Amino acid sequence: IRDIPTYEWLEDGAQCLKSDDQFVAPLRRLCDSPGERERLGAAAAEKAEEFTLDAVGDDLVALYEELRKRAHDKASGCSAARGQQSQEPRI
Structure with missing residues (x-):
């Protein structure tokens, strides 16, 4: 794939091969290395699991x-603070 910011979440050599201008070189590398093709394919499939509908x-x-929990906790804190203020004696 192209080595551009859109694909920064993919690691070169881990799940894919990145290339700047010469896209043919990584393809030749894959053609010449069945083991690397297998390894990259398996890693790419594993990475893709992070983006299934169920995972997302x-x-x-x-x-x-x-x-929701943070909003509830914040609202509870505000209510508690108001309750404490109303219990303080007025001078």
């Missing part, structure tokens, strides 16, 4: 639950 859905649910 689980991540979104976890994010929303965390945000």
Whole structure:
């Protein structure tokens, strides 16, 4: 793949081969190395698991639950602070 910011989440040599201008060289490298093709293919398939609908859905649910918890905790803290203020004697 092209070595551009869009693909920065992929590691060169781990799940793919990145190339600047000469795209043919990495393809030749893969043609000449069945073991590397196999290794990169397996790593790419593993990386792709992070982006399945189930995985992305689980991540979104976890994010929303965390945000809801923070909002609840913040609201509870504000309520508690207001309750403490009203219990203080007025001078």
